[in-house]
Amino acid sequence: MTSLLQFAILFHFAAAAATAQERPGSSPVLDVSSFMMPPRQTWAPIDRSADANVVVTENAGDGDLGFRVLHLRGSVKGKKQAAIDLARSELVQTGDILLSFRPLWDKTLAYAHMQLGVSHSAIAFVVSVGNERFVMTVESPISYSSPLNFPEQYADLDAIHVVRPALDQAQKRALEKWARLIMSNRGRFGFFTDYSLPMYKRGLPGISTPKDQIRYLAQVALGQTDLRFESFCSEFVWSLLGLRNCDPAAFDGACVRPIFATGDGMLTGLIPKIAGDAGLVQGPEAALIGGKFSNSERTAILTGSVFVDVLTDESQLAGRMSVGHIKVAKENRQNMKIINGYYAAGEPEALALEMNNGVTGNVSPTSFLIRSNARMDGLQYVGTVVFDR
Amino acid sequence: MQRLLSALCAGLLTFGYCGAAAQSREIILNHVDPQGTLLALAIVPQANQLPVWMREETTSGTKTEIGQFALAAKSAPGSAEHRTLYLFSSRRSTTDGPREPLKLDSGLGQRIEIQQTTDPLSKLPICEPHLDQQSTCRVSDLTRDVLALAVRHASNTSGGLGALLASRGLVTDNQAAKRVIVSFNDENALQHIDFVGIVRGKDEKLVAPDAVSVFVVRLNSNGVFSIIERRQDSGVDAGSIKFEGE
Numbered sequence: 001m002t003s004l005l006q007f008a009i010l011f012h013f014a015a016a017a018a019t020a021q022e023r024p025g026s027s028p029v030l031d032v033s034s035f036m037m038p039p040r041q042t043w044a045p046i047d048r049s050a051d052a053n054v055v056v057t058e059n060a061g062d063g064d065l066g067f068r069v070l071h072l073r074g075s076v077k078g079k080k081q082a083a084i085d086l087a088r089s090e091l092v093q094t095g096d097i098l099l100s101f102r103p104l105w106d107k108t109l110a111y112a113h114m115q116l117g118v119s120h121s122a123i124a125f126v127v128s129v130g131n132e133r134f135v136m137t138v139e140s141p142i143s144y145s146s147p148l149n150f151p152e153q154y155a156d157l158d159a160i161h162v163v164r165p166a167l168d169q170a171q172k173r174a175l176e177k178w179a180r181l182i183m184s185n186r187g188r189f190g191f192f193t194d195y196s197l198p199m200y201k202r203g204l205p206g207i208s209t210p211k212d213q214i215r216y217l218a219q220v221a222l223g224q225t226d227l228r229f230e231s232f233c234s235e236f237v238w239s240l241l242g243l244r245n246c247d248p249a250a251f252d253g254a255c256v257r258p259i260f261a262t263g264d265g266m267l268t269g270l271i272p273k274i275a276g277d278a279g280l281v282q283g284p285e286a287a288l289i290g291g292k293f294s295n296s297e298r299t300a301i302l303t304g305s306v307f308v309d310v311l312t313d314e315s316q317l318a319g320r321m322s323v324g325h326i327k328v329a330k331e332n333r334q335n336m337k338i339i340n341g342y343y344a345a346g347e348p349e350a351l352a353l354e355m356n357n358g359v360t361g362n363v364s365p366t367s368f369l370i371r372s373n374a375r376m377d378g379l380q381y382v383g384t385v386v387f388d389r
Numbered sequence: 390m391q392r393l394l395s396a397l398c399a400g401l402l403t404f405g406y407c408g409a410a411a412q413s414r415e416i417i418l419n420h421v422d423p424q425g426t427l428l429a430l431a432i433v434p435q436a437n438q439l440p441v442w443m444r445e446e447t448t449s450g451t452k453t454e455i456g457q458f459a460l461a462a463k464s465a466p467g468s469a470e471h472r473t474l475y476l477f478s479s480r481r482s483t484t485d486g487p488r489e490p491l492k493l494d495s496g497l498g499q500r501i502e503i504q505q506t507t508d509p510l511s512k513l514p515i516c517e518p519h520l521d522q523q524s525t526c527r528v529s530d531l532t533r534d535v536l537a538l539a540v541r542h543a544s545n546t547s548g549g550l551g552a553l554l555a556s557r558g559l560v561t562d563n564q565a566a567k568r569v570i571v572s573f574n575d576e577n578a579l580q581h582i583d584f585v586g587i588v589r590g591k592d593e594k595l596v597a598p599d600a601v602s603v604f605v606v607r608l609n610s611n612g613v614f615s616i617i618e619r620r621q622d623s624g625v626d627a628g629s630i631k632f633e634g635e
């Protein structure tokens with residue numbers, strides 16, 4: 001049982017709307033199951049797009065779920081112009097979290113559903129070179145850091161969720177300073193492929209807690225060690241955000257504060273009824289609660305549509321997700337069945353606690369959307385970028 | 390069902406395939422016809438090796454057409470056989486006897502089978518993009534256009550795709566997600582088809598699970614394969630960046 005509960009979580013799968021620009025229309029790319037959509041009550045208030053090349057609409061799902069869609073031109077996909085358009089629109093801000101969203105994961109495998117179709121995370125900075133302003137990502141793999149135009153990542157990315165942490169101006173300036181150090185020392189940063197093994201569990205000297213990870217990022221960025229910071233995408237974003245209260249010029253470690261207000265700053269698997277917390281597998285549940293589905297409707301969706309494998313033909317799956325993602329989903333198939341059973345049984349607390357015993361506290365790319373869906377940690381959904389105009 | 394069909398049509402309209410205003414556009418076949426995507430991935434690279442009964446084509450106006458394809462219904466529950474079976478019918482199907490099913494390596498670690506049938510497939514419903522199909526359904530006309538282009542020019546290619554890949558030092562990629570992107574020119578004529586994620590450089594390292602090779606196989610409208618190497622349209626010197634607070 002315990003081994004079954006060893007979640008290899010988190011592979012690379014990794015407020016009311018205030019816009020006056022909403023208009024009828026929908027994006028077929030985002031024609032996905034409603035549980036993948038954020039609750040409207042979690043949407044950040046935004047101003048009108050300040051650039052005519054970025055048009056804002058809404059895709060309504062069932063209940064109170066939906067997407068706020070930021071439509072960009074198809075011709076700018078994978079190009080720097082997309083980053084320029086988004087900066088001009090003023091809809092993406094420094095510190096925003098960018099989540100790679102894979103609509104083609106809908107109606108495939110339970111694990112992909114649980115991850116809400118999110119495969120990757122990055123952090124955005126609005127920068128300028130000369131008179132040209134654009135959005136620049138900082139992310140792991142560090143080579144992906146770009147104005148949304150690194151081909152291996154952005155050439156085929158259908159959609160990008162924008163999730164906004166609650167950051168004041170001082171915190172944004174602090175993050176910029178850390179980003180400057182990181183981008184100036186790219187060679188100190190590497191990509192770690194095993195999403196089930198967070199840095200603080202790898203036996204690295206002096207890194208035995210999640211907060212140690214954040215401190216270590218600072219030390220590497222500051223050049224206080226010759227070692228490299230090797231991280232998967234979401235722990236990189238999580239660690240960087242944990243330095244938002246820290247000034248590199250006077251770093252002493254006391255300023256470190258994880259972005260998630262949990263016991264150790266990371267997420268566990270399941271919190272019964274999402275009472276004051278939300279775990280790694282609870283993105284769909286949080287969405288459905290926020291979407292105002294009744295208890296019986298929620299259970300029916302979770303057990304009948306979310307935690308089930310819908311598409312099992314591997315050839316057909318290959319047009320929807322990578323072999324690595326399929327492999328992890330298959331490895332977690334039994335876990336998904338157990339979670340299905342948990343919801344079918346009425347979410348018994350004892351079962352949740354037993355399951356959590358097998359879960360290593362971790363942060364997945366989806367974590368940021370999970371916490372936003374659950375209205376936690378000040379995270380808010382801004383919108384979803386698509387390239388369909 | 391109706392919603393999905395509307396979405397498909399809306400998608401095609403959005404991308405200019407249903408006779409919308411002339412504009413250069415791309416359609417990602419995975420979104421509008423995932424069942425046809427697999428067929429295209431299996432057939433196009435091997436179009437020059439197809440048997441004659443599948444290569445029959447007709448020309449209607451300026452358009453080349455190929456017979457109808459349908460994704461067969463799922464095997465009965467409990468069946469040990471795990472395969473993807475497509476049905477194919479053409480005018481020749483009604484005059485010739487039954488053929489042995491054609492087995493093709495999809496390049497995805499599994500074989501697909503194409504079985505000739507005399508059943509009329511044209512009246513079957515179009516496959517729904519978002520569902521694991523449980524009943525027989527017809528692949529889209531867009532997929533058929535892709536296949537027709539490959540079949541029409543199959544005999545023209547010298548050495549085929551394999552020779553091209555070898556000459557460029559590329560190997561088959563069995564890791565990345567596969568995509569088929571169909572491009573149209575400003576007159577809505579099929580311009581080229583890009584196959585993404587099917588090859589990579591022999592020494593190319595793809596660090597993350599989502600990564601896709603920069604090398605893309607392109608089938609041009611004249612039936613010739615070429616290799617496209619994607620590059621960043623603009624690099625950024627970290628030293629030249631100015632953050633908002635600076």
